[in-house]
Structures are given as structure tokens and as C-alpha cells.
Amino acid sequence: MINLYYAYQPIIDFFLLSVGFGYSQQIALRAGVFSIATAGFAAIGAYAVAILVTKTGFPIVGAVVLGMVIAGGAGLVLSLPLARLRGAFQAIATLAFVQIVISLLLFAEDFTGGALGITGIPRVVNTGVLIFIVAFVMYVMWSIGRTGLGRIFDALRQEESVAASLGVNIGRYHAFAFILSGAIGGLFGGLQSLYVFQIEPHNFGFAFMVNVLTVVILGGRTTLLGPIMGAAIMAILPELARPLAEYRPAVNGVILILVITFLPNGVGDEIVFWFRRRRHAAAAANRVKVKEAKNAVTSS
Amino acid sequence: MLSQQILNGLVTGSVYALFSLGFTLIFGVQKLLNFAHGATFMAGAFIAYYCTISGMPFLLAIGLSMVATGVIGIVVDLVAFRPLRKRGNAEFPALVSSIGVDLVLISIAQQVSKTQVLNFPFGTFPVKFFNFLGLRISLLQIVILATVAVLVVLLIFYLKKTSFGRQVRAVATNERAAALLGVNVQSVFLQTFFIAGALAGLAGVLIGLLFNSMQFLMGEPYMLRAFVVVVIGGLGSVPGAIVASLMLGVMQSLTVAYLPSGLTDAIIFTLLFIVLLIRPNGLFGDANAVAGGTRQ
Amino acid sequence: MPSLHLEGVSKHFGGLKAVDGITMAVPPGEITGLIGPNGAGKSTVVNLISGVLSLTHGDIRLGGASISTDRADIVARQGVSRTFQNIRLLPEATVLENVMIGFHRREQSGLMANLFGLRAALREQREFRDRAHALLERFGLDEYAEFEAGNLAYGHQRRVEMARAIASEPAIVLLDEPVAGMNDVESDELATIFRELANSGMGLLLIEHNVGFVTRLCKQVYVLDSGRMIAAGDPHEVTRDPKVVAAYIGTSKH
Numbered sequence: 001m002i003n004l005y006y007a008y009q010p011i012i013d014f015f016l017l018s019v020g021f022g023y024s025q026q027i028a029l030r031a032g033v034f035s036i037a038t039a040g041f042a043a044i045g046a047y048a049v050a051i052l053v054t055k056t057g058f059p060i061v062g063a064v065v066l067g068m069v070i071a072g073g074a075g076l077v078l079s080l081p082l083a084r085l086r087g088a089f090q091a092i093a094t095l096a097f098v099q100i101v102i103s104l105l106l107f108a109e110d111f112t113g114g115a116l117g118i119t120g121i122p123r124v125v126n127t128g129v130l131i132f133i134v135a136f137v138m139y140v141m142w143s144i145g146r147t148g149l150g151r152i153f154d155a156l157r158q159e160e161s162v163a164a165s166l167g168v169n170i171g172r173y174h175a176f177a178f179i180l181s182g183a184i185g186g187l188f189g190g191l192q193s194l195y196v197f198q199i200e201p202h203n204f205g206f207a208f209m210v211n212v213l214t215v216v217i218l219g220g221r222t223t224l225l226g227p228i229m230g231a232a233i234m235a236i237l238p239e240l241a242r243p244l245a246e247y248r249p250a251v252n253g254v255i256l257i258l259v260i261t262f263l264p265n266g267v268g269d270e271i272v273f274w275f276r277r278r279r280h281a282a283a284a285a286n287r288v289k290v291k292e293a294k295n296a297v298t299s300s
Numbered sequence: 301m302l303s304q305q306i307l308n309g310l311v312t313g314s315v316y317a318l319f320s321l322g323f324t325l326i327f328g329v330q331k332l333l334n335f336a337h338g339a340t341f342m343a344g345a346f347i348a349y350y351c352t353i354s355g356m357p358f359l360l361a362i363g364l365s366m367v368a369t370g371v372i373g374i375v376v377d378l379v380a381f382r383p384l385r386k387r388g389n390a391e392f393p394a395l396v397s398s399i400g401v402d403l404v405l406i407s408i409a410q411q412v413s414k415t416q417v418l419n420f421p422f423g424t425f426p427v428k429f430f431n432f433l434g435l436r437i438s439l440l441q442i443v444i445l446a447t448v449a450v451l452v453v454l455l456i457f458y459l460k461k462t463s464f465g466r467q468v469r470a471v472a473t474n475e476r477a478a479a480l481l482g483v484n485v486q487s488v489f490l491q492t493f494f495i496a497g498a499l500a501g502l503a504g505v506l507i508g509l510l511f512n513s514m515q516f517l518m519g520e521p522y523m524l525r526a527f528v529v530v531v532i533g534g535l536g537s538v539p540g541a542i543v544a545s546l547m548l549g550v551m552q553s554l555t556v557a558y559l560p561s562g563l564t565d566a567i568i569f570t571l572l573f574i575v576l577l578i579r580p581n582g583l584f585g586d587a588n589a590v591a592g593g594t595r596q
Numbered sequence: 597m598p599s600l601h602l603e604g605v606s607k608h609f610g611g612l613k614a615v616d617g618i619t620m621a622v623p624p625g626e627i628t629g630l631i632g633p634n635g636a637g638k639s640t641v642v643n644l645i646s647g648v649l650s651l652t653h654g655d656i657r658l659g660g661a662s663i664s665t666d667r668a669d670i671v672a673r674q675g676v677s678r679t680f681q682n683i684r685l686l687p688e689a690t691v692l693e694n695v696m697i698g699f700h701r702r703e704q705s706g707l708m709a710n711l712f713g714l715r716a717a718l719r720e721q722r723e724f725r726d727r728a729h730a731l732l733e734r735f736g737l738d739e740y741a742e743f744e745a746g747n748l749a750y751g752h753q754r755r756v757e758m759a760r761a762i763a764s765e766p767a768i769v770l771l772d773e774p775v776a777g778m779n780d781v782e783s784d785e786l787a788t789i790f791r792e793l794a795n796s797g798m799g800l801l802l803i804e805h806n807v808g809f810v811t812r813l814c815k816q817v818y819v820l821d822s823g824r825m826i827a828a829g830d831p832h833e834v835t836r837d838p839k840v841v842a843a844y845i846g847t848s849k850h
Binding site: 147148151152168 | 641646647648667668669670672673675676678685686687689690694696697698699700701703705707710711712713717718720721724739742760761764780793843
């Protein structure tokens with residue numbers, strides 16, 4: 001058992017980090033924001049922590065919290081100009097945001113080490129820490145789902161005009177979604193810094209963006225299970241498809257096309273929906289039975 | 301020195317135009333972002349390269365590569381876009397599935413090239429320089445400018461003067477109305493994808509020649525620049541894309557020459573951001589298209 | 597409860613005067629009718645009141661305060677609620693959730709309470725859930741509570757939309773063709789509900805194509821044709837007005 005854990009530990013840790021970034025991506029999509037800014041938020045969190053810890057001797061926990069706050073703040077700042085944009089334009093604007101972050105990281109060599117990045121970050125994050133923090137984020141996502149906030153996000157995604165007609169301030173809730181996406185992305189960016197020892201700007205480029213998007217598309221955009229399923233598939237797939245290892249991007253690409261075409265809600269969401277429908281069908285059948293019984297009593 | 305930089309910028313910008321035209325054309329008719337456009341561009345360079353080193357005459361290699369990338373464009377439409385369009389509200393799903401195609405193409409190119417940087421064999425294109433008015437211009441640069449100019453004129457002629465062009469513009473304005481008027485929308489889509497793919501492929505070959513270096517990820521920065529171009533020029537606007545491409549090419553060449561290295565990207569993407577905020581329809585787009593009398 | 601006043605309200609789309617200087621009132625505790633042939637501009641009026649479209653001229657006041665430049669969500673928060681002519685539900689959400697979002701205006705719990713699932717937020721949600729069930733029962737929909745709204749029959753979808761619109765107990769409700777496509781039994785059931793709502797003090801604006809339904813329910817009826825108000829007053833008198841008859845017959849010829 002212990003040996004098994006050590007053998008698979010990197011995969012488990014990779015899975016946990018992916019789940020975290022997945023939630024950052026998911027909360028934006030759930031609120032109907034076509035944001036692909038998670039890579040930028042993760043970069044901000046990762047560099048904030050790396051710089052604070054290696055260059056200023058800031059306490060590690062404080063650095064992670066500060067990184068999260070800065071990335072959340074970046075989400076807020078980003079949401080303000082984006083309030084007027086929708087769809088493709090939102091996607092492009094968030095993509096531009098990621099490019100700006102990366103090019104500034106490359107440019108500000110004195111702080112960021114330029115293309116070489118920052119090395120010598122203390123490796124203090126382990127599987128336990130990751131599990132604890134993923135669990136905390138899941139609790140928050142679960143809370144959002146069972147309070148009014150989640151319902152408003154769902155409404156904004158499905159039909160913005162309805163939300164507005166019921167008094168929902170669209171800009172404000174899109175800003176919440178961006179702040180949450182930023183904070184969660186920044187938090188896990190910081191954890192990644194403290195896990196991998198060394199970070200560089202290109203860790204957060206196009207490939208990162210595609211991976212995070214894949215996690216949520218595969219898993220699902222609305223349920224708690226979504227990013228977990230997506231990240232699990234992404235973590236296990238390379239193990240299962242070893243002969244195709246060289247063509248891994250192609251395999252990911254084909255999966256993306258197949259899932260978005262034939263299982264547009266994602267594997268995790270579909271599973272949850274299936275159970276939900278079954279439960280409702282059972283409840284409906286039960287109601288019919290109760291009604292028939294009542295009718296039988298009254299007619300006799 | 302300044303005019304030399306501007307000249308070089310115009311040459312790069314003209315290739316951007318070739319690349320971005322297809323991208324903006326697809327957005328114009330489908331309102332969808334094709335993220336596989338960068339990989340199509342890379343495929344153009346790769347196919348021309350492998351045809352050339354297998355002994356094919358260079359012009360034939362270019363022609364073949366354009367046909368092949370045109371076909372790739374059609375495949376993108378059939379595989380990634382058409383099934384989603386049927387379902388409606390394809391904006392986000394299409395972005396995802398075109399990323400999927402992008403990954404497949406990149407992965408194949410990576411394996412074919414064994415992750416190596418490829419160069420066209422020496423002499424594929426004659427290396428010749430001319431001097432006039434103190435400017436140094438290569439034969440290749442002249443050929444690129446001329447090719448792009450001719451193709452742009454042809455494309456505009458095609459869109460404005462032929463019946464196909466009228467159909468494309470009808471679909472771009474109102475897909476449903478166009479279909480009711482008897483326009484075969486699917487065939488318009490396929491044709492625009494073929495043209496877009498072929499232009500991207502040619503852009504790939506020209507960039508491969510210009511910098512004499514090609515690798516499987518070469519499409520990515522051009523893809524990102526296409527976003528800048530189409531936003532500044534107005535998503536879907538052909539003249540906007542041309543002007544914005546040339547502007548971007550010149551701006552980039554000037555920032556590289558006169559500003560600290562590494563700031564170029566930050567500047568052009570900040571510019572994109574600002575344009576999106578001030579004029580989401582681009583500097584040359586229709587400013588009224590967004591508002592329509594709604595309360596903000 | 598405040599009343600709603602439109603004064604000289606116009607909406608021009610380019611050269612087209614979709615709504616041309618209309619004046620009308622929706623008092624509390626009454627059902628007011630707005631009728632007119634197709635294309636008369638009725639739905640434009642709803643969109644103008646609810647803050648979706650901006651006015652070209654005129655003023656809209658709610659209990660004395662102008663709402664004519666307020667954004668849609670701000671209009672809604674002041675107590676003006678609406679349904680849509682082309683039904684708009686959240687298709688993936690359940691019927692119950694569709695109604696529960698209607699309570700948004702009444703939500704008290706803050707962001708933190710939502711993020712950390714604090715008791716106050718959960719208690720509020722339970723209360724909304726109970727009230728949503730009660731509303732569904734009133735509209736005869738409770739057995740569909742857990743259905744995905746998008747799968748419901750057309751008439752049921754309309755009623756879900758109405759339940760959602762009145763959930764937060766707004767002062768004014770704009771009902772855009774609420775009985776379109778319903779049979780007599782169904783529209784009678786709705787008529788009863790509308791009367792109850794008016795009796796509880798709500799002001800209802802009934803936008804209808806169906807003249808008979810409006811005549812039965814409304815105290816005051818306004819008639820719109822090509823964006824202009826051609827008649828207003830007691831429904832029985834108005835429907836006998838030759839101008840109104842001409843407007844209806846005139847359009848049915850086309």
C-alpha cells in the first residue's frame with residue numbers, strides 16, 4: 001500500500017493541482033464568462049509566492065494567502081473592463097491578459113528571473129497539504145452550489161436577460177466569478193511554486209491554458225464532480241495509453257473534440273445529472289402511486 | 301534606419317494579413333473562433349518543406365501545400381464546427397473543439413519533425429538583395445509583398461464581385477435569411493474554410509522562408525497575433541484585418557528596434573486590450589453594431 | 597404599493613417609431629390591459645418599462661420616481677417584474693430552481709455566508725424553497741418541481757415563468773401574452789390567479805392579443821396600433837370604438 005502510494009505520488013499530486021486549477025476555470029464558465037484567464041491567475045499566484053518566499057523571506061503561509069489575494073484582485077481588475085464584452089471577445093480579452101502577464105514576467109527580469117524563472121523555492125507542499133486545500137476549495141464550491149450564489153451563476157450562464165429581469169446585477173456577479181477564479185487560480189499557482197521548486201513563465205503558457213480547459217470540458221462545467229473527473233482522466237490517461245505516449249497532445253485533442261461533440265456536459269456532470277434524473281423519476285413515480293392510492297380511497 | 305524598420309515591418313505585416321484574413325473570414329461567416337488556424341499555418345510550412353526536400357519543384361510544393369491546408373480547413377469545419385453548429389450556441393464548444401484539432405496537428409508535426417527545427421535547403425529561394433533610396437530589400441521580401449498584394453486584391457475581388465462573394469457576405473450578415481434566399485450555407489462555410497486554410501498555409505511557407513526556421517509550435521505566436529489583428533481591425537472585417545496587420549507588423553518591428561527587448565508582446569497585447577474596451581468592434585469595424593438602443 | 601406611469605414615451609428604431617408618445621398608468625391592486633394587433637409595439641412597451649430598451653422620449657415613473665434611465669436589474673429591484681413573450685426559462689435548471697431564482701430580490705445573506713455555506717444563507721434558501729413549492733402548487737405545477745424546465749410543455753413553461761415573476765412579490769408585474777396558446781380551462785385558472793394577485797395589491801399589466809380575455813379581467817384597457825395609443829378606457833367601450841375595430845380588422849386582412 002505504502003509502496004503503491006510512492007509509485008503514484010507524482011500522479012496524485014498532479015491530479016490535485018489540476019483539480020484546483022480546474023475549479024478556477026470552472027467557476028468562470030459556470031457564471032457564463034468565457035474566461036481563459038486561469039493561466040494568468042496561476043502565474044500571478046506562483047510568482048507572488050516564489051518572489052516573497054525566496055527574496056523577502058516572507059512566511060510561507062502568509063505568502064500563499066497574499067498570492068491568492070493578489071490574484072483575486074487581478075480578477076476584480078480584469079472584470080471591470082470585461083463587463084461590456086461577451087463570448088468570443090471575452091475569450092480574446094482574457095487570452096490577452098494571460099499574454100500580458102507572461103510578457104511582463106519575461107520582461108521584469110530583476111524580480112522574476114526572466115525566461116529562466118525562479119529556482120530554489122522551498123519544497124514544502126506535499127500530498128497532504130494539497131488534499132487539505134482541495135477539500136477546502138471543494139467546500140466553498142459546494143456552498144456556492146447550495147446557496148443563491150450558484151443559482152445566480154447558473155442563471156447568468158443560461159439566460160442573462162432573465163437574471164437581469166429578476167434584479168441580478170450582472171456586472172457584479174461576473175466580478176464575483178472573476179475574483180473567485182482569480183483567487184483559486186492564484187492559490188494553486190502558489191502551491192505549485194512550493195511544490196515544483198522552480199517556475200518559469202512558459203509553465204503558464206498556451207499548454208497550461210489548454211490543460212486546464214481540458215479538465216473542465218472533460219469533467220463538466222457545473223458540478224463539484226466535474227473537475228475531479230476531468231483531472232482524474234487527465235492523470236490516468238497517460239498511464240493507460242502508454243503506447244500512444246508520443247502522441248499525447250493528439251490523444252488529448254481527439255478527446256476534447258469527442259467530448260465536446262458527444263458529451264457536451266462533460267463526464268462528471270453527466271454522471272451527476274444521470275443520478276439526479278433517476279432520483280426525480282423515482283420521486284415522480286412515487287407521487288403517482290400516492291395519488292392513485294388516494295383516489296382509490298376516495299372512490300371506494 | 302527608421303524607414304528600413306518600417307519596410308521590414310510591412311513585409312512581416314503583409315504575412316500577418318495573409319494569415320489573419322482567413323481567421324477573420326471564418327469569424328465573419330460563422331461567428332466562431334478557429335483556434336486551429338495557427339496549426340494550419342504550421343502545416344503549410346511543413347508540407348512545403350517536406351515536398352521540397354523530396355525533390356519537388358518549389359512552386360509546385362507551395363501549390364500542393366496550399367491545397368493541402370485548404371483541405372485541412374475543410375476538415376476543421378467538418379470535424380470540429382459542423383456537428384456543434386447543429387446544436388446551436390456553438391461559440392464556446394467550437395473554441396474547444398478547434399483547440400482539439402490544433403493539438404492533433406501539432407502532435408503529428410512534432411512526431412514527423414522529431415521536435416527538430418526545420419530549414420529549407422539552401423537555394424530553395426534565390427538570395428538576392430537590392431539597394432534603393434538607401435533601403436536594403438531582398439528579392440524574397442519583394443516577392444512576399446507582391447504575392448500578398450495580388451492575393452488580397454483577388455480575395456477582395458472575389459468577395460465583392462463574384463456570386464460566391466455575395467453569398468459569403470449574405471451569410472455573414474444574416475445566416476438564416478441567406479439560407480431562405482437559397483444560399484447553400486454549408487457550401488459557403490466549406491469554401492471559406494478552404495480559402496482560409498490555403499491562405500494560412502501560404503503564410504506559413506512565406507514565414508518559413510523569411511526566417512528560414514520552422515518548428516511544430518510555430519503557429520502559436522501567429523495565432524496570438526491574429527487575435528490582435530482581428531480585434532484592432534474589427535472581427536470579421538477584411539479591410540480592417542489588412543490595415544491592422546500592416547500596422548502591427550510595423551509597430552512590432554519598431555518596438556523591437558527602439559524599446560527594451562521583451563516589451564513588444566506586453567505592448568501589443570495591452571493595445572489589444574485597450575481597443576477591446578474602447579471599440580469592441582475594432583478601429584475599422586461598425587461601431588453601432590454592439591449597442592442597438594439597449595440600456596447599459 | 598406604488599403605481600407605474602408612462603408619460604409621452606417614445607421609442608424610435610432609426611426612422612421607425614415603434615412606440616410613439618404613449619401615456620398610460622398601471623395602478624396598484626388592478627389589472628390593466630394593453631392590447632393591439634401584432635406589431636403594434638406592445639412588447640416594445642414592456643421592454644421600455646423593464647429597462648431592456650432605452651427611451652427616445654418621455655418618462656416612466658414608479659411611485660413618483662423616474663425609472664426611465666435605470667438598468668433592467670435596477671428596475672427589477674425596485675419592484676417591477678416581467679415575463680417574456682417568447683418564454684425565457686433556465687432550460688437546464690429544474691422548475692423549482694427556476695422559481696427560486698425569482699426570490700433574488702429578497703435575498704439578505706451576504707457573499708461570505710454564500711461562500712462558506714453559513715447557516716443564515718442556508719436557512720434563507722430553505723425558506724425560498726418552501727415558498728417556491730407553495731407558488732408551484734398555486735400554479736398547479738408542484739408535481740413538476742424536479743423536472744428540467746426545458747422539457748416542460750409550453751403552457752407549463754409559461755406558468756413557471758409567471759410563478760418566477762411574482763415570487764419576490766413585486767409592486768408591478770408585466771405579463772407579456774400570458775395565455776397565448778392556452779385553452780379556456782387553463783386561461784380561466786390563470787384569470788383567477790391574476791385576480792387574487794390584484795386583490796393582494798399588485799398592479800398587473802396584461803399585454804394581450806386576445807381581446808376577450810382582457811375585457812373580462814381589466815378595469816382599464818389601452819389600445820396600441822402602429823406604436824400610437826388609439827384608445828383607452830373601459831374595456832367594453834373601447835372594444836366598440838370604431839378605430840379599435842378598424843385596427844383589428846385592418847390587420848387581419850393582411
